[in-house]
Amino acid sequence: MIDAAGLRVMKAIADEGSFTSAANALGFTQPAISQMVRRLEQRTGTVLVERYGRQVRLTEAGQVLARHAVGVLAALDAAEEEITAIAGLRAGRVRLQAFPSSSATLVPRTLAILKARHPDITVTFTEAEPPESLAALRRGDCDVAVAFAYEGGDLGELEEDLSLLVTRRLMDDEVRLVVPRSHAHAGDEAATLSDFSGEEWIAGCPRCRGHLLSLADTAGFRPNVAFETEDYVAQLGLVTAGLGVALVPDLILNAAKHDEVATLPLAPASRRQILAVTTPDLLRVPAVAAALDALCEAAGADPKVSPAQLVGAKG
Amino acid sequence: MIDAAGLRVMKAIADEGSFTSAANALGFTQPAISQMVRRLEQRTGTVLVERYGRQVRLTEAGQVLARHAVGVLAALDAAEEEITAIAGLRAGRVRLQAFPSSSATLVPRTLAILKARHPDITVTFTEAEPPESLAALRRGDCDVAVAFAYEGGDLGELEEDLSLLVTRRLMDDEVRLVVPRSHAHAGDEAATLSDFSGEEWIAGCPRCRGHLLSLADTAGFRPNVAFETEDYVAQLGLVTAGLGVALVPDLILNAAKHDEVATLPLAPASRRQILAVTTPDLLRVPAVAAALDALCEAAGADPKVSPAQLVGAKG
DNA sequence: CAGATTGCATAATCATCGGTTATGATCGGG
DNA sequence: CCCGATCATAACCGATGATTATGCAATCTG
Numbered sequence: 169m170i171d172a173a174g175l176r177v178m179k180a181i182a183d184e185g186s187f188t189s190a191a192n193a194l195g196f197t198q199p200a201i202s203q204m205v206r207r208l209e210q211r212t213g214t215v216l217v218e219r220y221g222r223q224v225r226l227t228e229a230g231q232v233l234a235r236h237a238v239g240v241l242a243a244l245d246a247a248e249e250e251i252t253a254i255a256g257l258r259a260g261r262v263r264l265q266a267f268p269s270s271s272a273t274l275v276p277r278t279l280a281i282l283k284a285r286h287p288d289i290t291v292t293f294t295e296a297e298p299p300e301s302l303a304a305l306r307r308g309d310c311d312v313a314v315a316f317a318y319e320g321g322d323l324g325e326l327e328e329d330l331s332l333l334v335t336r337r338l339m340d341d342e343v344r345l346v347v348p349r350s351h352a353h354a355g356d357e358a359a360t361l362s363d364f365s366g367e368e369w370i371a372g373c374p375r376c377r378g379h380l381l382s383l384a385d386t387a388g389f390r391p392n393v394a395f396e397t398e399d400y401v402a403q404l405g406l407v408t409a410g411l412g413v414a415l416v417p418d419l420i421l422n423a424a425k426h427d428e429v430a431t432l433p434l435a436p437a438s439r440r441q442i443l444a445v446t447t448p449d450l451l452r453v454p455a456v457a458a459a460l461d462a463l464c465e466a467a468g469a470d471p472k473v474s475p476a477q478l479v480g481a482k483g
Numbered sequence: 484m485i486d487a488a489g490l491r492v493m494k495a496i497a498d499e500g501s502f503t504s505a506a507n508a509l510g511f512t513q514p515a516i517s518q519m520v521r522r523l524e525q526r527t528g529t530v531l532v533e534r535y536g537r538q539v540r541l542t543e544a545g546q547v548l549a550r551h552a553v554g555v556l557a558a559l560d561a562a563e564e565e566i567t568a569i570a571g572l573r574a575g576r577v578r579l580q581a582f583p584s585s586s587a588t589l590v591p592r593t594l595a596i597l598k599a600r601h602p603d604i605t606v607t608f609t610e611a612e613p614p615e616s617l618a619a620l621r622r623g624d625c626d627v628a629v630a631f632a633y634e635g636g637d638l639g640e641l642e643e644d645l646s647l648l649v650t651r652r653l654m655d656d657e658v659r660l661v662v663p664r665s666h667a668h669a670g671d672e673a674a675t676l677s678d679f680s681g682e683e684w685i686a687g688c689p690r691c692r693g694h695l696l697s698l699a700d701t702a703g704f705r706p707n708v709a710f711e712t713e714d715y716v717a718q719l720g721l722v723t724a725g726l727g728v729a730l731v732p733d734l735i736l737n738a739a740k741h742d743e744v745a746t747l748p749l750a751p752a753s754r755r756q757i758l759a760v761t762t763p764d765l766l767r768v769p770a771v772a773a774a775l776d777a778l779c780e781a782a783g784a785d786p787k788v789s790p791a792q793l794v795g796a797k798g
Numbered sequence: 799c800a801g802a803t804t805g806c807a808t809a810a811t812c813a814t815c816g817g818t819t820a821t822g823a824t825c826g827g828g
Numbered sequence: 829c830c831c832g833a834t835c836a837t838a839a840c841c842g843a844t845g846a847t848t849a850t851g852c853a854a855t856c857t858g
Contacts, residue, residue, distance in 0.1 A: 170559055172485075172486050187805075188805060196847095199806085199847080200845070201806095202808085206807090207844085212563075212566050214569060217764070218623065218764040219764055220623070220647060220764075221855075222854050224806075227764070227768055229768070236559075243558065244485055244551075247547060247548055247551035251485075251544050252527075255544070306535060308535070331825095447535055449532070449542070450533055450542070453529070454529075501835090511816095512817080513834080513835070513836095515817055516835095519816080522815085534835075536825050537825050537826070646854095647854085
């Protein structure tokens with residue numbers, strides 16, 4: 169019944185004192201004001217302005233509208249300002265979820281970049297394994313999920329349902345075999361998995377364990393998994409103690425101290441892809457786009473820095 | 484840029500969780516919501532809803548709009564409610580100005596009627612002589628002015644400029660000659676003004692004095708005005724004390740005690756019209772219209788009661 | 799007092815907005 | 829694997845809300 173335009177007009181009349189001035193103030197012509205008032209009057213069924221001679225005055229009802237206009241228009245302006253702040257990255261929120269081993273290096277670097285570039289957007293970070301983070305993304309509880317996908321026997325097979333989602337490849341994370349320094353193969357240039365079929369194995373998270381089993385299956389053995397822990401530092405400790413060998417991604421080795429163990433590249437090499445995942449719509453949200461850019465940059469997936477350089481520099 | 488309709492839609496989506504439900508809640512069809520959202524999105528340049536599969540969720544920007552919608556829509560409702568209250572006489576204001584001698588009878592009766600009939604409208608009353616009350620009306624500081632106009636030598640001549648104003652005739656107020664009980668003509672049925680050319684006169688307000696001079700001029704003499712006071716009770720007191728004679732309207736005589744004096748109708752009779760004056764626009768304001776009706780009723784100008792009856796009953 | 803000026807109202811016109819119905823595409827469930 | 833639910837799109841259409849042109853009345857001015 170009453171809309172913002174009507175209120176704006178009433179307030180302009182109250183402020184300016186005449187239809188003509190109100191029209192000028194609003195950038196309209198005088199007849200526009202005339203009929204706007206007439207429409208308002210017949211909509212509300214009340215007299216809003218009192219015409220006396222060639223001057224107009226607001227009636228009580230008109231003053232009521234003009235008075236309310238102040239608050240309503242202010243609220244609308246505030247909403248608009250908030251929206252444009254979000255659009256202009258002067259505000260906004262990104263809810264990031266990343267799997268634990270990325271929290272050590274990738275995420276902190278991303279947050280630093282984001283903070284430096286857009287200090288006014290607030291970033292929320294939650295540690296979550298890909299199944300949960302992707303579920304949160306689907307549920308709407310998360311804007312960007314950092315996940316990983318092993319390149320299994322059949323290359324490119326992603327272990328999660330990524331339909332309806334968009335992914336951005338951040339980096340390839342090579343998986344290495346970690347053995348004690350004292351191990352017979354510790355000095356090898358590369359490790360052939362079948363050489364370690366008799367070892368005791370230390371497995372990581374469920375999906376990593378699945379990957380280990382898959383690789384071993386290809387190599388023709390079934391590994392003897394003696395320990396399971398999601399804590400990579402603990403895995404390295406167990407290897408150091410000579411209690412077994414483990415497959416550990418580069419991403420971890422770059423972040424955790426591992427002087428006491430030997431890390432061998434696999435032959436043939438095995439990698440996992442680190443992916444940033446979001447939805448097509450969120451991709452167009454400035455803050456989310458900025459977060460994705462920061463992730464790429466932190467991962468070295470930016471055109472200027474090739475993934476190889478980055479991995480090489482740290483390995 | 485953002486209007487109330489858009490906010491209403493965003494809030495409905497937030498509340499209902501889907502376009503279809505929102506459309507039902509608002510009484511629209513689903514495509515209406517679809518394109519409303521699209522318009523809003525391209526106006527603001529931001530993504531407002533996130534489509535995931537066949538469900539929609541608000542983005543942060545969308546939630547901002549939905550959040551602001553609550554306040555804005557509440558304010559609009561409040562404004563609308565105030566307007567309809569005024570239209571329905573459940574609220575509203577009338578600023579009444581009346582000349583002093585009407586304050587005694589006419590105005591109190593009017594206020595009582597108004598209060599009984601529409602207890603929720605607030606009436607402001609200011610005592611003012613017609614020139615000032617009409618000026619206030621023109622200035623917009625008053626909604627209804629109760630004025631009087633003498634029917635001078637040339638009948639129907641109104642002493643005020645009533646262009647642009649509307650008048651409603653409330654009653655005819657006959658002017659009587661007031662003389663001491665002891666006066667030689669105290670027992671006459673009617674008074675011929677020329678018989679009193681030698682008297683000392685007690686004049687009232689400037690316009691009443693003007694009327695006296697006009698009547699005397701017609702009767703062929705120039706009255707000797709010994710006293711001037713706007714206080715009618717004082718006038719009666721002066722007459723009682725034998726200090727002179729005075730022309731006093733019936734309206735006063737009906738209200739003030741005057742046992743000690745004789746009141747004679749003039750021959751030929753002289754009257755003043757009591758008028759309610761307002762502007763054409765204000766006439767359509769419910770509270771003003773109600774006030775006018777009450778005035779008419781209080782004055783007996785209502786069709787059911789003729790002015791003659793009323794005046795006769797009280798004289 | 800007449801004429802110029804000012805300010806609102808009205809008429810005719812036109813673009814856009816904001817709704818409708820009809821239909822298509824796609825996701826999720828039986 | 830098909831069906832139902834949900835959103836998107838297209839075509840259409842009336843009402844809204846602006847414009848220009850003009851009229852009329854009040855006020856100011858010489």
